[in-house]
Amino acid sequence: MKIGFFDSGLGGLVALKAVARALPDYDYEFYGDTANLPYGDKSEEEIFELTKAGIVHLFSRDCLLVIIACNTASAETLRRLQDGFLKDKYPDHRVLGVIIPTLEELVTLGLKHALLVATTRTIASGKYERELAKLTDAPLITARATPELVPLIELGEAEAALGSLIATIKGVGEVDGVILGCTHYSVLKDKLRAGFPTLCFISQDEIIPNKLADYLERHPEIKSQLSRESTRNVFLTDNSSRYDQVIRELLGGAFIEQ
Numbered sequence: 001m002k003i004g005f006f007d008s009g010l011g012g013l014v015a016l017k018a019v020a021r022a023l024p025d026y027d028y029e030f031y032g033d034t035a036n037l038p039y040g041d042k043s044e045e046e047i048f049e050l051t052k053a054g055i056v057h058l059f060s061r062d063c064l065l066v067i068i069a070c071n072t073a074s075a076e077t078l079r080r081l082q083d084g085f086l087k088d089k090y091p092d093h094r095v096l097g098v099i100i101p102t103l104e105e106l107v108t109l110g111l112k113h114a115l116l117v118a119t120t121r122t123i124a125s126g127k128y129e130r131e132l133a134k135l136t137d138a139p140l141i142t143a144r145a146t147p148e149l150v151p152l153i154e155l156g157e158a159e160a161a162l163g164s165l166i167a168t169i170k171g172v173g174e175v176d177g178v179i180l181g182c183t184h185y186s187v188l189k190d191k192l193r194a195g196f197p198t199l200c201f202i203s204q205d206e207i208i209p210n211k212l213a214d215y216l217e218r219h220p221e222i223k224s225q226l227s228r229e230s231t232r233n234v235f236l237t238d239n240s241s242r243y244d245q246v247i248r249e250l251l252g253g254a255f256i257e258q
Contacts (some may be wrong), residue, residue: 002027003212004063007036009154011184012069013234015098015205019067022209025228029061035238039072039152040119047121048077052085055095057235058244064225065094066209069183072101072119075127094222098204101211102179103132104169105202106139111177113140114202117168118181121143128181142175144168153184162188166195177202 005016031054033039035246039047051073068074074097081095095106099144106114116128123145132138146168152161165188169178177200180186189203216223 001227002029002062002065002231003029003033003226004029004055004058004059004061006031006066006073007034007069007183008033008039008050008072009150009184010034011150011153011182011186012067012140014068014186015067015183015208016232018205019212020232023213025230027227027231028233029058030121030232030234031058032234032236034154034236034240036193036218037154038119038147039070040121040145040147040150042072042078042121044121047073048080048089051077055081059090059093060085061233061235064092065096065222067212068095068097069204069208071098071181071183071204072121073097075122075125094219095178096212096215097109098183098208099127099181100131101113101207102181103128103135104211105207106132106179107135107137108178109177109200109202110137111139111200113142113175114139115169115172115179116173116178116179117146117149117185118143118168118179119150120147122181128179139177141179142172144172150182152186153187158187161192165192169196169199176200180204184229242248 005012009032015031020028028166033050033054036050055066068078078097086095088091123143129141132141148164149161179202183204186203186205189201193200
């Protein structure tokens with residue numbers, strides 16, 4: 001049995017690369033719904049159906065555990081999938097999100113006021129604020145939707161995305177940290193840190209590996225079923241030559257199918 005990663009595009013590959021580096025022995029499957037990105041401007045029902053289709057695909061590829069690396073899907077559909085669909089159809093499988101681990105990291109860092117940048121749907125869901133309210137010593141969050149970033153990053157225009165995000169950060173005022181609330185944004189983290197050395201940037205590709213390792217230790221019934229042949233397979237609902245190049249750079253010899 002394998003570990004699956006789901007994302008609306010290629011952003012989740014950054015998280016998968018980080019996990020595969022930390023836990024290299026496991027077998028991984030990636031599903032990128034590139035035909036329907038971005039998810040940030042879609043309805044809740046559209047996001048649910050698209051995410052469910054991706055999860056079913058990963059389960060059909062022998063995945064026992066799936067990480068939803070898409071914040072929009074984590075915000076809008078994760079609980080619905082866990083409480084309904086999984087219990088009814090796949091009771092032995094597990095699906096995890098990225099929002100709660102991100103907020104746990106935020107609290108651990110002891111930040112007082114953080115800027116959250118994410119897609120329009122993630123911000124509108126209020127998921128970050130609701131979950132943060134359940135934690136002790138929760139900091140203040142200021143949320144800003146940045147819907148232009150995912151399309152720019154997917155098109156390979158990272159510099160344009162960086163410029164837009166820098167303008168957003170400068171326009172907010174005094175904060176001591178920034179939550180990059182979309183795995184796509186992880187590709188911008190190094191230049192953001194160089195440009196804002198006094199700010200703490202929370203990038204989900206740096207959080208997920210340790211959180212997943214901890215989860216597997218706490219759930220030996222899952223860990224014991226996972227195969228360890230170090231395979232990495234990628235499925236995209238719509239491919240392009242540029243995607244092939246990105247995947248080769250991120251995952252090396254991954255098998256790509258469409």
